[in-house]
Amino acid sequence: MSGTFVGMPAFPAAAHGAVADRTLRANLRHATHTIRDKRARAVTELDDWAELREAGKQIKDHTLRHLDTYLVQLEEAVVRAGGTVHWAVDADEANSLVTRLVQETGEREVVKVKSMATQEIGLNEALEEAGIRAYETDLAELIVQLGKDRPSHILVPAIHRNRGEIRDIFEHEMASWGRPAPEALADSPAELAEAARLHLREKFLRAKVGISGANFMVAETGTLVILESEGNGRMCLTLPETLISVVGIEKIVPTWRDLEVFLQTLPRSSTAERMNPYTSTWTGTSDSDGPRTFHLVLLDNGRTDTLADEVGRQALRCIRCSACLNVCPVYERAGGHAYGSVYPGPIGAILSPQLRGMGSEIDRSLPYASSLCGACYEVCPVAIDIPEVLVHLRERVAEGGEVVRNGARITVRPAKGHAAERAAMRATAWAFGRPGILRTGQRLASRTRRLHPRKLPGPGKAWGASRDLPEVPQESFRDWWARTDGGKGEVK
Amino acid sequence: MNSRERVLARVRRAVGDASDSASSSYAQDVPRDYHEQHGARTAAETADLLAENLAEYRALVHRAQEADLPALIARLLAERDADSVLAPAGLPREWLSGVAARLVEDSPDSTPHELDEVTAVVTGCALAVAETGTLVLDGSPDQGRRRITLIPDHHICVVRVPEQLVSSVPQALPRLDPGRPLTWISGPSATSDIELDRVEGVHGPRTLQVILVE
Numbered sequence: 263m264s265g266t267f268v269g270m271p272a273f274p275a276a277a278h279g280a281v282a283d284r285t286l287r288a289n290l291r292h293a294t295h296t297i298r299d300k301r302a303r304a305v306t307e308l309d310d311w312a313e314l315r316e317a318g319k320q321i322k323d324h325t326l327r328h329l330d331t332y333l334v335q336l337e338e339a340v341v342r343a344g345g346t347v348h349w350a351v352d353a354d355e356a357n358s359l360v361t362r363l364v365q366e367t368g369e370r371e372v373v374k375v376k377s378m379a380t381q382e383i384g385l386n387e388a389l390e391e392a393g394i395r396a397y398e399t400d401l402a403e404l405i406v407q408l409g410k411d412r413p414s415h416i417l418v419p420a421i422h423r424n425r426g427e428i429r430d431i432f433e434h435e436m437a438s439w440g441r442p443a444p445e446a447l448a449d450s451p452a453e454l455a456e457a458a459r460l461h462l463r464e465k466f467l468r469a470k471v472g473i474s475g476a477n478f479m480v481a482e483t484g485t486l487v488i489l490e491s492e493g494n495g496r497m498c499l500t501l502p503e504t505l506i507s508v509v510g511i512e513k514i515v516p517t518w519r520d521l522e523v524f525l526q527t528l529p530r531s532s533t534a535e536r537m538n539p540y541t542s543t544w545t546g547t548s549d550s551d552g553p554r555t556f557h558l559v560l561l562d563n564g565r566t567d568t569l570a571d572e573v574g575r576q577a578l579r580c581i582r583c584s585a586c587l588n589v590c591p592v593y594e595r596a597g598g599h600a601y602g603s604v605y606p607g608p609i610g611a612i613l614s615p616q617l618r619g620m621g622s623e624i625d626r627s628l629p630y631a632s633s634l635c636g637a638c639y640e641v642c643p644v645a646i647d648i649p650e651v652l653v654h655l656r657e658r659v660a661e662g663g664e665v666v667r668n669g670a671r672i673t674v675r676p677a678k679g680h681a682a683e684r685a686a687m688r689a690t691a692w693a694f695g696r697p698g699i700l701r702t703g704q705r706l707a708s709r710t711r712r713l714h715p716r717k718l719p720g721p722g723k724a725w726g727a728s729r730d731l732p733e734v735p736q737e738s739f740r741d742w743w744a745r746t747d748g749g750k751g752e753v754k
Numbered sequence: 755m756n757s758r759e760r761v762l763a764r765v766r767r768a769v770g771d772a773s774d775s776a777s778s779s780y781a782q783d784v785p786r787d788y789h790e791q792h793g794a795r796t797a798a799e800t801a802d803l804l805a806e807n808l809a810e811y812r813a814l815v816h817r818a819q820e821a822d823l824p825a826l827i828a829r830l831l832a833e834r835d836a837d838s839v840l841a842p843a844g845l846p847r848e849w850l851s852g853v854a855a856r857l858v859e860d861s862p863d864s865t866p867h868e869l870d871e872v873t874a875v876v877t878g879c880a881l882a883v884a885e886t887g888t889l890v891l892d893g894s895p896d897q898g899r900r901r902i903t904l905i906p907d908h909h910i911c912v913v914r915v916p917e918q919l920v921s922s923v924p925q926a927l928p929r930l931d932p933g934r935p936l937t938w939i940s941g942p943s944a945t946s947d948i949e950l951d952r953v954e955g956v957h958g959p960r961t962l963q964v965i966l967v968e
Contacts, residue, residue, distance in 0.1 A: 293950040313788035324783040328776035330765045343933070349758040401956060402947035418947055425948055451948040455956050462957065467866040483932040493904060493943040493958025500900040500935075501866050511761065516780055518932050522924040523788070533946055536807060537886035540958060541938035542900075548935050550862040551899040566764035575768075669764045 272627035277596035286597050289424045294588045300534035301585060301641070307536075308526065317523045319645040322579035325481075325514050326569060332481040332514045333560065339484025343546020345556040350508075352563050352668075357388035360473065360506055363557050364394050367504050369470045375488065375498045376400035377475025378582055379508045379561055381413060381604040382617070385473070396473065397439070397465050399494035401458050408435035414598025414606060416584040417532055422597055425449040436461050462494065472498035472553065476509045477581065478524060479558075482517050485545045486558070489528060489538045499542050505553035510561050512569075512578040524581060527643040531583035564617035570666035573654040577612045579644040584609075586638035586648065592631055601628065608638035612651040619667050620659060626677050629655035704738035711736070791922035792885055800884045801915045801966055807887025811941025812954045813962040820967055823912070828852030830910055830963055831874055840875040840902045844895020849912070850876065860898040869901060874908040875959075880936075881929055882913045885922045887941065889913065889964065892934045900937055909959040911939070915966050 280286055305311050325332055337347045350356035364372055372389070374380065374396050386396040386407075398407045405420035406413050409431040413419030420428065429449040436443040441461045447453060474495070478487040486507055488495050499505060515521065529538045547556050569575050587593045587607030598606035602624040603614035611632055615625040629652050638648040658665065662676040693700045707714075711734040737745075746752045755763070795803065805815045818826050827849055831839060838856040841847075850857065858864075858872050878896035879889045889911050891897045903909050913919065920926050930936060943958030954960065 289949070297946075297950045308792060310788040310792070313785070317784060317786055317788055320784045324776075324780060327769055328779075329769065330762050331776040333762065333765070349756075349761050351757045351760055355757060399957075400947070401945050405947070418950060420947060421950065428948060451945075451951050451953045452955070454948055455945055455953050459956055463870070466957070467870055480932065485932045491943070492945045492947075492956035494956070496900065496904050496937065497957055500904060511765075516776070519927060520784075522927050525923050533952075535811070535940070537883075537888050537938070537940040539811070539939065539941050539944045541936075543932065543936040543938075545933050545935070548893070551893055551935055552901075560761070562761045562764065566761065566768050569765065570768035666768065669760070669767070 271602075272623040273596075273600055273602070273631040274627060276600035276602060276624075277592075277631070280597040280600050281595055283597075285424070286422055287595060289422055290594055290597055292424075293418070293421050294594050297534055297588050301531060301588065304530040304534040304536065308530070311527075314523055314527050315643055315645055318527055318581075318643055319579060321515055321520050321523060322512075322644055323576075325516055326512065326575060326578055329511065329514070329569065332516055333511060335481040336479055336484060336514055337560075339480075339482065340546060340556075340558050341484075343484045345484070345546040345558055348557060348559045350559055350561050350563070353383035356383050356508060356559055356561050356563065357385055359559055360385060360508060361389060361392045361394065363504075363506055364389065364471055365392070367471055369394075369504075371395040371397065371465075371469075372471040372473050372506075373397050373399050373465055373469040373498045373502065374403075375472070375474040375490070375495045376403050376419075377473070377508065378416065378604060379475045379510050380473065383508070383561070383563060385508065397462070399462050399465070399498060400490075401455065401492060401494075404458055404462070405431060408432065408439060412599055413604055415587055416582050416605065416607070416609075417587075418584075422599070425451060425454065428454055432457050432461075440464060462497075466494075466497040466501055469498070469502045471504045471506065472502035474498060474505065474507045476507055476513055477528065478521060479509060479514050480516075480518050480521065481514050483545055485518065485543050487521065487541065487543045489525075489532075489541045491533065491539045493540055496540055496542055499544065500552045502553055504555040504557070506557045506559065508559045508561055510563075511565055528581055528583055531581075531585040531641065531643040564619070566669065567619070567666045568613075568616040570671075571616065571654075574612065574616050574651050576646050577609065577616060577651060579646055580609055580613065581644060583643055585641040585643065589637040589641050590632075591635065591637070592633060596631070601631065603628075608632060608648045608652075609646070612646075612648055612655060615655055619665070620655075620674065620677075626659050629653075629659060701738075701740060704740065707734050708736060708738055708741075788924075789922075790924050795884075795921065797916040797919070800919055800921055801968075803921075804882055804884040804887060804913075804915075804919060805964075805966065807884065808941065808964050809887075811887055811944070813887070813941045813964050816963065816965045818965055818967055823849050823965065823967060824852045826965060827876060827910060828854065831855055831876075831908075834874070834908055834961065836874040836908060838872045838874070840869070840872050840898070840906060842877055842896055842898030842902065844897075845876060845878065846896070860902050862899070866901065866905060869905040872906045874910065875902050875906045876910045876912070877903055878912050878914075879918060881918045881920055881926060882915075883920055883923060883926045888926075889939045890926065890930060891937045891939065892930060893936075894934075900935055903937065903939075904958055907959050908961045908963075909939075910963045910965065912965045912967055915968055 402420040415421040432443040880892040942962040
């Protein structure tokens with residue numbers, strides 16, 4: 263993935279700071295609770311939600327099982343419709359491909375539709391290095407770009423900012439990127455949206471190159487699909503002469519008909535609308551309507567490695583709706599930045615460590631950034647069992663084992679710091695298998711209970727930092743059972 | 755090995771040898787137990803539902819008989835002081851017979867800056883979806899290029915009911931040609947990017963008026 267987040271502290275350290283930020287917590291709480299209730303209403307309206315969810319899950323699973331077939335089919339269809347298809351194994355290859363394609367147009371600036379894939383590979387930074395300016399046109403992405411900030415939510419990257427902060431960013435930063443903010447800008451969402459409209463319009467009207475991702479690619483027809491709200495997507499997809507779309511290989515659906523499932527589940531899960539304001543579909547190029555040149559860059563960047571894991575691969579079903587973020591008690595308190603990735607929240611906790619591998623401290627800590635409450639699984643429109651994958655990845659962190667990295671099968675060693683936990687678990691297993699020793703140990707613990715510390719010392723200190731030790735009862739269950747004959751002799 | 759072959763080889767290693775072919779297992783793998791539409795409605799009720807859902811997302815809905823269409827379009831444009839109106843080549847000219855504003859043709863040569871000077875646009879549509887309050891444009895002669903319904907700030911869209919009306923998304927897709935560039939429109943441009951609070955009107959037309967013609 264991109265270098266944007268290199269050097270991030272592990273989740274607990276990053277979350278610690280975020281939880282102490284009262285403004286951030288208030289912003290997140292307000293936003294996630296608003297959308298949470300609306301989503302529930304939008305979903306309840308459809309009495310066949312469970313069936314739509316199951317169909318979505320099965321379409322994606324089927325596609326992943328036959329991904330090679332569908333990729334080739336998609337490529338043929340896009341080429342037949344007048345597009346050019348490129349393949350990128352990793353972020354670097356995708357970035358240099360796109361940079362070269364922009365350079366070939368002779369342009370020095372591009373307009374961008376919000377896209378997770380281009381965030382993931384750090385495309386803007388790569389273009390910047392080549393002297394090409396990339397303008398983000400989604401309102402929230404604009405706020406993040408102007409504020410020299412990082413995205414903290416999949417759908418609403420500036421969810422951590424409130425209207426007052428956004429007003430200040432517009433007032434201070436718009437002028438150095440183009441048209442300045444209007445005089446005496448107020449902080450109502452309507453006025454802020456108007457300021458963005460005026461600021462971006464001149465960029466849309468002169469743009470010669472547009473860059474996008476895609477929500478779906480239809481293998482049988484070669485059609486790409488983008489769902490959006492503001493119209494910035496339509497601007498970028500129709501006004502420029504050249505369109506470059508960077509899309510993860512898992513975004514394929516086999517047939518045109520399959521869209522009938524996702525066009526019902528995605529808007530309701532995402533913005534809690536029956537339908538988002540604008541959806542664009544295009545197949546290659548069209549005569550005198552829209553871009554005359556269309557490039558599709560198919561991106562791997564860790565996806566085939568994820569696909570090799572039979573439990574973890576379900577994360578590739580994700581349609582980036584962000585419903586799991588909005589219901590997550592951990593996300594609500596820690597915020598998106600603590601996850602150290604463009605994919606925050608529950609889905610990020612299982613996607614980032616799989617796409618990037620578990621080489622860094624942040625990626626090894628992400629599977630633990632959850633209370634396993636299961637709310638994310640419940641709202642997921644493609645039924646990704648996020649708790650199952652979290653536990654699976656925790657096992658890999660603690661135990662090590664075989665994984666695929668960059669296409670090669672390797673064995674990872676257990677992460678450091680889990681040795682004490684493993685030793686404790688082994689000792690527990692040994693004691694539970696020996697009743698006499700367990701009894702002696704429990705009695706000893708009861709008699710010395712006044713001497714017990716409230717926190718674990720030594721190697722257990724880090725593990726116990728966020729956990730309170732349970733109080734040891736006066737009498738063990740086994741002793742109580744023996745003394746009272748299973749409760750029959752209990753004095754009432 | 756080039757990148758294409760490398761990615762495909764990695765996919766094949768990751769999923770193992772699929773014992774079945776994609777085309778033969780597709781129908782069996784994908785259960786479609788969901789509804790083709792939600793609830794049963796008469797044609798009139800379907801039109802009412804479309805109107806209701808469009809209005810909920812702040813589109814302005816009008817009902818008219820074909821004969822009254824020119825007067826209605828002229829009035830809607832005048833009320834918003836439209837001084838120029840884009841008209842796709844295939845739009846029935848009699849619809850615009852009462853319009854006082856200057857007519858601008860949809861031409862491949864016009865620049866985005868020129869389109870930005872135009873106040874309004876009048877189009878037909880390919881179809882409308884009642885359950886979601888959606889209009890679908892497919893670039894047919896009465897709808898024009900995608901950009902003409904994007905840059906002007908005021909869009910008037912005419913829907914013929916019941917011919918162009920379907921109940922649901924599953925009914926809409928088979929009637930659309932994926933080879934044409936499609937634009938699905940559900941209310942005017944909007945954003946929820948500030949505190950997840952919905953605000954109408956960002957880059958697309960801020961006023962969307964829909965005329966249901968019976």
